[in-house]
Amino acid sequence: MKRRLAWWAARSSIADRLARGSHTVWERRVDALTAWVRAGRRTDLDGWRAALGPLVRLVLLGALAYAVWAVVRAVPWLLWLLAGWWIRAAWRASRASPAEGVEDSSEQAAHALHVTVLRQLLLDLMGTGSGVHLRTVLAHLQEHGQWEGRTVTDLRVHLERLDIPVDRGVKVGRTPTWGVRRRDLEAPSPVEPQETSTAPSTAA
The missing domain is CATH 1.10.10 (Arc Repressor Mutant, subunit A)
Structure with a gap:
């Protein structure tokens, strides 16, 4: 019984850590992409010309997302590599999370x-x-x-x-x-x- 409780406690701790890390990785990626899109805005122009840079970058991000989706659909086992990369990034991010005190x-x-x-x-x-x-x-x-x-x-x-x-x-x-x-x-x-x-x- 004690072993089972310890196993469930360890499993819950790992799940919580991955959840915190996933949230941190997601926020970092969103902030980085948002900053990259906004950086394309021309401060020396006004109106629609100034917004061309961010629009072009949004189109590029959309094309990249579609390309990744098409590749994963054609080669499904690549999804496991992406999942492994995400878990590794989330685990590393959770170690630097303030909730861990590290x-x-x-x-x-x-x-x-x-x-x-x-x-x-x-x-x-x-x-x-x-x-x-x-x-x-x-x-x-x-x-x-x-x-x-x-x-x-x-x-x-x-x-x-x-x-x-x-x-x-x-x-x-x-x-x-x-x-x-x-x-x-x-x-x-x-x-x-x-x-x-x-x-x-x-x-x-």
Whole structure:
């Protein structure tokens, strides 16, 4: 009986881990493809000409999806290779998931940033604007040797864990995507009341 319970517990743990990893892989792929399609928009053009780039890239993605479907239909055993690749990617992604409590060196370096310092960094990147895209923040961090190999989804999850508001409709340069708004960022930080409340006792 104990062996059977242990077997079911291990099976449930593996299933949960694969489910979390699959969700992470799916979000990373969607964010990457979305960013790639949006990057095709011409900022020096207006109207339908500016939208030609994203439309062409959408057509290419559709053609690629159809080609993969046609190949798998012609050679069904390739589906097993795709399934194996997905399971491997999901398993690896779950190891870096915050739910597992396992962090790689780049994530540990990012967590070392104090919330106040990170908020100020976001404000600096905004400049005089009303918001900043997460892909801009990620590019800045990677230029300074941090968050190498990470994605916008990883950064979004990290900011949410630090109680920094993020939104997928932040518009900068006519392009709405995941980002941080100034009005949300300039609101009092959840850390500040705790620090002010402990200041009198420290002084005493």
